[in-house]
Amino acid sequence: MSEVDISLVDWSRAQFALTAIYHWLFVPLTLGLSFIVAIMETIYVRTGNEEWKRITKFWMTIFGINFAIGVATGIILEFEFGTNWSNYSWLVGDIFGAPLAVEGILAFFLESTFIAVMFFGWNKVSKKFHLLSSWLVAFGSNLSALWILVANGWMQFPTGMKFNPDTARSEMENFWDVLFSPVAINKFLHTISSGYVVGALFVVGVSAWYLLKGRHIIMAKKSIVVGAVFGLLASIFIAVTGDGSAYQVAKHQPMKLAAMEGLYDGQEGAGLVAFGILNPGKQTGDDKDAMIFSIEIPTVLSLLANRDANSFVPGVNDLVYGNEKYGIESTASKMEKGRTAINALIEYKAAQKAGDTKTQENARKVLEANYNYIGYGYFTSPEEVVPPIPLTFYSFHVMVMLGFFFILFFMVILWLNMKGKLENNRLVLKTAVWSIALGYIASELGWIVAEVGRQPWAIQDILPVKMATSHVSSSSVQLTFWLFATLFTVLLIAEIKILIRQIKIGPKEGGQ
Numbered sequence: 162m163s164e165v166d167i168s169l170v171d172w173s174r175a176q177f178a179l180t181a182i183y184h185w186l187f188v189p190l191t192l193g194l195s196f197i198v199a200i201m202e203t204i205y206v207r208t209g210n211e212e213w214k215r216i217t218k219f220w221m222t223i224f225g226i227n228f229a230i231g232v233a234t235g236i237i238l239e240f241e242f243g244t245n246w247s248n249y250s251w252l253v254g255d256i257f258g259a260p261l262a263v264e265g266i267l268a269f270f271l272e273s274t275f276i277a278v279m280f281f282g283w284n285k286v287s288k289k290f291h292l293l294s295s296w297l298v299a300f301g302s303n304l305s306a307l308w309i310l311v312a313n314g315w316m317q318f319p320t321g322m323k324f325n326p327d328t329a330r331s332e333m334e335n336f337w338d339v340l341f342s343p344v345a346i347n348k349f350l351h352t353i354s355s356g357y358v359v360g361a362l363f364v365v366g367v368s369a370w371y372l373l374k375g376r377h378i379i380m381a382k383k384s385i386v387v388g389a390v391f392g393l394l395a396s397i398f399i400a401v402t403g404d405g406s407a408y409q410v411a412k413h414q415p416m417k418l419a420a421m422e423g424l425y426d427g428q429e430g431a432g433l434v435a436f437g438i439l440n441p442g443k444q445t446g447d448d449k450d451a452m453i454f455s456i457e458i459p460t461v462l463s464l465l466a467n468r469d470a471n472s473f474v475p476g477v478n479d480l481v482y483g484n485e486k487y488g489i490e491s492t493a494s495k496m497e498k499g500r501t502a503i504n505a506l507i508e509y510k511a512a513q514k515a516g517d518t519k520t521q522e523n524a525r526k527v528l529e530a531n532y533n534y535i536g537y538g539y540f541t542s543p544e545e546v547v548p549p550i551p552l553t554f555y556s557f558h559v560m561v562m563l564g565f566f567f568i569l570f571f572m573v574i575l576w577l578n579m580k581g582k583l584e585n586n587r588l589v590l591k592t593a594v595w596s597i598a599l600g601y602i603a604s605e606l607g608w609i610v611a612e613v614g615r616q617p618w619a620i621q622d623i624l625p626v627k628m629a630t631s632h633v634s635s636s637s638v639q640l641t642f643w644l645f646a647t648l649f650t651v652l653l654i655a656e657i658k659i660l661i662r663q664i665k666i667g668p669k670e671g672g673q
Contacts, residue, residue: 170627172638173245176645178612180238182605183649187231187656189604192306192353193360194224195299197391199292204387206292216380218283219668220364221295223660225280228302230656234649245638249619249629256322256333257312260340264308271301306356307349314345316620317611318413324532326509326525331623344409348611351402354395355604358567361392362593362600365574367664369593372584377667385578393571399564404465410614411466414621416480416546417614420553422462424476425451427484431474432457433465434558439551445477445544477550481543492543499538502531536623545625548616556609563603570596 198221205213239261242250250257278286278294286294315321321338322331333339365388371381410418418424423439424431437455460470467474473487483491509524540546574593577583583590615621619629 165627166630166635167627168635169633169638170630172635172642173630174626176245176638176642177238177241179642179646179649180234180241181608181612183653184231184234184238185605185608186601186653187227187234188306189356189359189601190227190363191224191231191302192356193358193391193395194220194227194363195302195360196357197360197364197387198224199295199299200387200391201384202292202295206288212379212383215668216383219380220384221279222663223363223367225276226656226659226663228276230652233652237645244641245631245633246619246629247631249624251330252624252629253319253322253331253620256315256319256331256339259333259336260308260312260315264305268301268305268308272298272305275301303353306353310349310352311340311342311345313611314342314348315339316618317348317615318342318344318409319620319623324528326506326528327513329506329510344413347402347405347409351399351406352607354399354402355607357395358392358399359600359604361388361395361571362567362596364388365392365571366594366597369590370664371667373587373590373594378584380668382578382584385574385583389571389574389578393568393575396564396567396571400568403561403564407465408468411474414615415475416477416548417553417610418466419475419477419480420548420550420614421557421610423451423455423550423554424462424474425478427473427475427479427487427489429463429473430460430471431462431466432459433461436558437554439554441551445481445547477547481547492537492540492546495534495537496540496543498531498534499536499540501538502528502535503538505531506535533622536618536620536625536628539625539628540617545617548614553610553614556606556613560603560606560610563599563606566599567596567603 198217201213201217201220204210205217242257275294275297278291279298282291282294319331320342321333321335323334324330325332339345365385368381368384368388371377372385407418407421410421422431422434423437425443425445434452435456435458437457438453440450440453443449443451463472463474464470466472475484475487475489479487479489481492483489483494505524505528509521509528512518512521512524537546570592573589574583577586577589617625617627619626
C-alpha cells in the first residue's frame with residue numbers, strides 16, 4: 162500500500178465539506194418554499210382571491226433568488242468527485258454516477274422546463290396550467306434531492322453491487338436495490354422534511370417581521386397560517402423519519418450510533434441521553450467515565466435501535482475490541498480479513514497477467530469471501546474506525562433539541578393566531594424572526610451527524626476516506642479551497658443582500 166498524504170486527505174475533505182455546507186444553505190429553502198408557493202397558488206386558484214396571487218408572487222420571487230444561486234454550488238460539488246476524489250470515482254463511478262445522471266436528466270430537466278412557465282407564464286397560460294407548473298417545479302426540486310440522497314445513502318450502506326476483480330471496480334447489479342435501500346429512503350424523507358421546516362420557518366419569520374413593522378399585515382397573517390401549518394406537519398414528520406433513520410444507523414452503522422450517543426461500553430436496556438456533557442479526556446479503551454454529566458431516559462436507546470427495550474446496544478469499545486458474548490467481531494479481526502482481501506486481489510491481478518487460471522480462480526474465491534472487510538485492510542490501528550465523537554454527539558443532540566423546539570414553536574404560533582393574539586405578542590414574533598437561523602443550524606447539524614459520524618469511511622466498510630482521494634498536490638487543493646471559500650462567501654452575501662432588499666420592498670400592490 163502506497164504512503165498516504167494526510168495533508169492532501171485533510172484538505173480534500175475540507176474543500177468538500179466547505180462546498181457541501183454552503184450548498185446546503187441554499188437547498189433547504191428551495192425544497193420547502195417550492196411547496197409552500199404551490200400551496201399558496203392552489204388557494205388562489207380555488208378562491209379567486211387576488212390577494213393570494215399577490216402573496217404567491219412575492220414568495221415565488223424569494224424562491225427564484227435562492228434557486229438561482231443554489232444551482233452554482235451544486236454543480237461545483239458534483240465536479241469535485243472527479244477533481245479531488247478520483248480513486249473513489251474510479252472504484253464506484255458505475256454505481257454512484259447512475260443516480261446523479263438520472264437527477265440531471267430527469268429531475269433537473271423537469272425543474273428547468275417548468276420554472277420558466279412558473280415565473281413568466283402569469284396571464285400567458287391558464288390558471289390551472291400555471292398552477293400545474295408550480296407543482297411540477299416543487300416535485301422536480303424534491304425529485305432532484307431524491308437521486309442525490311440515494312447516491313449518498315448508498316455510500317452509507319452499499320447495496321445492489323458486486324466487485325469485479327478484472328477491472329478492480331464495483332459494478333451495479335440491481336438498480337432497484339440501490340434506489341429502494343431503506344437507508345436511502347429514510348435519508349431522503351428525513352432530509353427533505355428538514356428542508357420543509359426551514360422553508361416554513363423562513364415564511365413565518367419574514368411574515369413576523371412584517372407584523373413587527375406594521376407592514377403588509379394581511380399578507381403576513383395569511384402567510385403565517387400556511388407556513389405554520391406546513392411547518393408543524395413537517396416538524397412532526399421529521400421526528401418520525403428521524404426515528405427511522407436512527408434505526409437504520411443502528412443496523413448498518415453501529416459505530417455512528419455509538420458516537421451519536423457517546424456510548425463507549427455497550428449496554429442492555431441502554432438509555433437515551435437527553436442531555437449530556439462528554440468527558441474531554443475520555444479515550445477509546447480507557448476506564449474513564451464517558452460523561453461528566455448526563456440525563457438519560459431509561460431503555461429508550463435500546464428501543465429505538467432494535468425495537469426492543471431490553472436489547473443490547475454496542476458501544477465504541479465493543480465495536481473496536483469485539484465482544485464475544487454478543488457476537489461482535491473486533492476491528493483487528495476485520496483488518497486481518499481486509500488485508501487478506503487486498504492481497505487476494507493483488508494475487509488475482511498477477512495471476513491474470515501471467516495467464517495462471519488456477520491461481521486466479523483461487524484468489525477470486527478468497528477475495529469474494531473477504532471482500533466485505535476490504536476497507537479495514539487499509540487501517541494501521543483498530544482505533545482508526547472511531548469517528549470524531551464530540552462533534553457527532555453534540556451536533557446530534559443540539560439538532561434533536563431544536564427539532565422538538567420547532568414542533569412547540571409552530572403549535573404556539575397557530576394557537577396565538579387562532580386566538581387573535583399573535584400580532585401583539587412581540588416576544589413570539591421576535592422569536593420567529595430569529596428562528597429562521599435556527600432552522601438552518603439544525604439542518605446543517607444533521608449533515609454533520611450523517612457525514613462526520615460515518616468517518617473514516619467514504620463508502621462504509623469498503624473504502625476509507627484516506628484511500629479515496631485524487632493523485633494531486635496538497636497545495637493545489639489548498640488553493641482551490643480558498644478560491645471556493647471566497648466565491649461561496651461572496652455568493653452567500655449577495656443572496657442575503659438581495660433577499661433582504663426584496664423583503665424590505667415587499668409584495669407588489671395589485672397582484673399583477
